[in-house]
Amino acid sequence: MKSIRGFAVAITIVVLMLAYYVNTNDRVTPPMPVKGYLDLRDWSFEKDGVVSLAGEWAFYFNEFLEASDFDSDTMSRAQYIVLPSNANTMNAVKPFVNNRFYGTMRLVIDLPENSQIYGLRSDIVLSAYKLYVNDIYMGEVGNVGKDRESSLPYYKPLDSYFSVKDNRVELIYHTSDFYFEDCAITPPQIGFADQITQSVKLGFGRDLFLFGMLLTMGLYHIGLSVIRKKDQGPLFFGIFCLMFGLRMLIVGSRVLPTLLPLSFSIYFRVAYMTVFLGVLALSAFLYVTFEALFPKIFIKVSLYFTIISIVVAAVASYKLLSIWIVPYAVVEFTLMGYAIFVLIEGKKRGTHFAGWVLLGFVCIVFTFLNDFIYETTLANRASMIPLGLTVFIMTQAYTLSAKFSNAFASVEKLSGEKEALLLEMKHVNANLENIVENRTRDLREALAEMDLMSKTDYLTKLPNRRLMIQKIEALVQEKQDFFVAIADIDKFKIVNDTYGHDKGDIILQDLSRRLTKALEGIGFVGRWGGEEFMIVLYGSDSIKALRSANTIRESIASKYNIIIHSPITITIGICAYNDKITLDTAIANADKALYEGKLGGRNQCRLYRM
Structure with missing residues (x-):
């Protein structure tokens, strides 16, 4: 009966993963920009939601143009880039080889007839950008410049709100990249102001919720390893949770870069280091949990590559780090594939909990692979890490809790001299409940504060x-x-x-x-x-x-x-x-x-x- 329930849960999780990735829903496909123009006059934002502006944008290389310049007959001819873009797609239209450049990106949109306030969410537009909507300055991310000395990279989303006259909007981005040379541009999203605001709040709430869950699980299992020093599995699982919890605040909705404007050099180095350390902790967790299945060379290779990768992340430029990440990914995904094979063999042999660990590990590897492809090419579905981490944590937490549950059953059968161990385990459970309750309360307070901040002017404290x-x-x-x-x-x-x-x-x-x-x-x-x-x-x-x-x-x-x-x-x-x-x-x-x-x-x- 237990095996049937476990199989049903496993099938449910796999179906959820596939449904999330394929995104099979009834949402109407919006029209796409063609040669710098998008017709949304027949689009229903109320019914069909926000629109991703993926498609052909006009791009003017090595020129910063204003709205009035586009009425001039002497203006240079536009190149048309397809968003999302990367170095490969950009090289097809870029009139030069060098990936260090600046320019103007433009899109004209005809909108439905209504009097709504619109919102625009901009994410990655090279390494820095400045946005104008109908020739009105809306904000800047980083410092846009014509050379490296006058430019400064920074990655955080920019949310803009505006009203539209004559149902037409002109989007102009001044953008530059003299640091990363990856030509990465993700398409902005346009919708009603309340839709964009709701999307931002959901993104922040999702990341903070997942961070709270990872922090709680990480601290709990590290604390558990302190109590039970012989079992190192909870220690490495806790380190994995803390590393990806910190990364969750940096990437995704970029909570930390939005709230704490430190140098982007710090953030991207920390973001990579958390991946390297987290993947190493994951490998160590598998090794110590199934020591009889994995050879020592498995953990040694992961350790050596992690040490080299951390040194590269600490001292190398972004371009060199982006080059290094490819051989690192090849090695680590090879190790992950090998781990899947070993866990399958362990499941066949009847190794305890190998099936549950295999299920969670396959999910996390799938999301890692998806996110690696997205980060390097922007060619597939965006981050699935929240879902993958949730499934992995659920399965591994079940594995660890099941181990202790079995220990409880054994303790109950022991004589009175084993009673101290039972009390210790009950104390651990009591601590977990307190930690979960405290973290849940902190999360609710943080979400309430975020909701208040979204409705209050930061300077005057008046309603916005x-x-x-x-x-x-x-x-x-x-x-x-x-x-x-x-x-x-x-x-x-x-x-x-x-x-x-x-x-x-x-x-x-x-x-x-x-x-x-x-x-x-x-x-x-x-x-x-x-x-x-x-x-x-x-x-x-x-x-x-x-x-x-x-x-x-x-x-x-x-x-x-x-x-x-x-x-x-x-x-x-x-x-x-x-x-x-x-x-x-x-x-x-x-x-x-x-x-x-x-x-x-x-x-x-x-x-x-x-």
């Missing part, structure tokens, strides 16, 4: 644009009357240019506190962007709303600012919301009223008249 839209939509659903107002600090650019952005940030924080206090009981405020704030005033009386706005404005202007030795003033544009207009229209009308106030001399409130 996303949360403001959610709160306003809640008022709409409740059919409450309200006014939308856009407040802008007058001549704030002069303040920043004169006194510096640090002083400007202090003024923004002070103004945020004063606006929050002034709106208690009558509305709420959030940061809309830059020096702009969005204010919501409850009620339907336009005269009262205008009077309240003027009271707020006057209270701001009356306060003497010790930083710039003069008052700070704001201009406010107001528009009433009703069911005859959309929320986006109300916001746009408030912005028009703000513009009229600016033209009228600033430091005033204007009500939009329909």
Whole structure:
């Protein structure tokens, strides 16, 4: 009966692995970019989700171009690269041999007719890039330059949010690579802002959850090895979990590079070292667990190659390390293939737990192979490490727990002189429960903090644009009357240019506190962007709303600012919301009223008249 249950579980795990890899679902295949243009006018983001922009992009080698340059007849002719790209695919279109270059990447997209806020998630675009959407600067990863001295590599995702006019968007990337020479570019993903945000949160949550699980299992099994020094299997299994737990924070959603901007040289070296040490620990785990099956040469070869690889990772350049990883992979995958053969033989001989270890090991080798192909060619499905690690940890944890379960059964049959051993094992189980409970609580707190961070402006601690839209939509659903107002600090650019952005940030924080206090009981405020704030005033009386706005404005202007030795003033544009207009229209009308106030001399409130 046990063998039948085990076989059923094994079949289930294999099916899940294959389903994840093949990704057999009913998702409609989106159109692909052709010669730098993509038509998504018939695409339903609500129904079919985000779109990967894989396909032909226009690329202008060794030129940094702006949107206005593409209207010029003298502009150089574009080359068309296919994303995802690597050195092989790039060499087919690159007009020179050298893989150190910079350039401009461009794609024009026609979108469906709607008023949604869109999001764009950019991952790898050579070693550094700068993004413009409709000629608006959206952010930069690393330092983009025309030579090695002016460039600085850095790998982290860039999430951008924007509105679209005329249902057309132009994406321009300035990008460069004078370090890695791998020509790696992964396609960005476009979708509604909430879809991109949800994808980011799920990625972070997945990686943090897996890190918590790996950390818990690693510490537990290392602690177990301290208690039971004769059994080294838990020690090496714990080291394996810790190494890949650390790697999980660096790759995948790149939690650490996003939160802690250290040199990318540190991250890529640590990422490789964790693989080398983790694979060595995996080999050692197999060797000590099935010492009768594996010869010593198996662990010696893995050890020697790991030592050499760590030295290379510590001192070599990225290019040399990427060359070394090929012979390393050949050797280690050969050892893994040999290990699979040995475990199959062990299963045939009836070696205890060989079947479960074989199942988990095959899954992890499959994911390692998949990820190695992806990292070197970008030609297949992206990382399967989360699934592979989960299956492997489940099977190996089952193996180790089954061993101790058998030990418990033996202990129960022993006389009273063996009672101390039973108490020791119970103590280990109690510690595991405490560790799991503590790590689970820490994970929940981390996820809650991440959710709060995604809805709060980091500088002013006010609700950000996303949360403001959610709160306003809640008022709409409740059919409450309200006014939308856009407040802008007058001549704030002069303040920043004169006194510096640090002083400007202090003024923004002070103004945020004063606006929050002034709106208690009558509305709420959030940061809309830059020096702009969005204010919501409850009620339907336009005269009262205008009077309240003027009271707020006057209270701001009356306060003497010790930083710039003069008052700070704001201009406010107001528009009433009703069911005859959309929320986006109300916001746009408030912005028009703000513009009229600016033209009228600033430091005033204007009500939009329909």
